[in-house]
Amino acid sequence: MLIEAEIEERKSKAITSVFKVVFPDTTNHHNTMFGGRVIMMMTETAFMTATRFCRKNFVIVSSDKIDFSKPIPAGSLVEMVGEVESIGNTSIRIRVNVYREKMREDERIQVVTGVFTLVALDDNFKPISILD
Numbered sequence: 001m002l003i004e005a006e007i008e009e010r011k012s013k014a015i016t017s018v019f020k021v022v023f024p025d026t027t028n029h030h031n032t033m034f035g036g037r038v039i040m041m042m043t044e045t046a047f048m049t050a051t052r053f054c055r056k057n058f059v060i061v062s063s064d065k066i067d068f069s070k071p072i073p074a075g076s077l078v079e080m081v082g083e084v085e086s087i088g089n090t091s092i093r094i095r096v097n098v099y100r101e102k103m104r105e106d107e108r109i110q111v112v113t114g115v116f117t118l119v120a121l122d123d124n125f126k127p128i129s130i131l132d
Helices: 004-014 035-054
Strands: 016-021 057-063 077-087 091-101 108-121
Touching (some): 004 077, 035 077, 035 091
Antiparallel strands (some): 057 108
16 A cells, blocks of 8 residues: 555646647637537546556546636637546546636636546456555
C-alpha cells in the first residue's frame, strides 16, 4: 500500500492541463463556445488525469454540478486543468477547472468548474482497486 507522501506525489504528477482555441465550429448562435463541447473537453481532461494518476482503465460514472460562471467567446484560448480531488477503493474524483484567456490580452479567468467520478476497470470490465 502506498504511503500518504507517495499518494500526494502521484497527485501532483497527475495534474493535467489541456489547451484549446475556440474556433467558429465550436460556437453557438451567441458566438460563444457550446456548453456541451466544454463538458466533453472537461470529461476528456478528467479521464486523462485519472489515467496519469494510476495508469488504469477508467469509465466515468458521474459528474457533480458543473458551474458555468462566464461565457467563452470565439477566438479565446481555453485551458482545462484536471486535479485528483479524492481517491476511493475503486473510484477517483477529479476536479476540472476551465480558464479563459483572451488572445491579445494578459487575462486569465476561471469560467467553468466541475467534478467527475471515474471507476477503474480490469480487462473484464470489473471494478479494481485504484492503488494496487
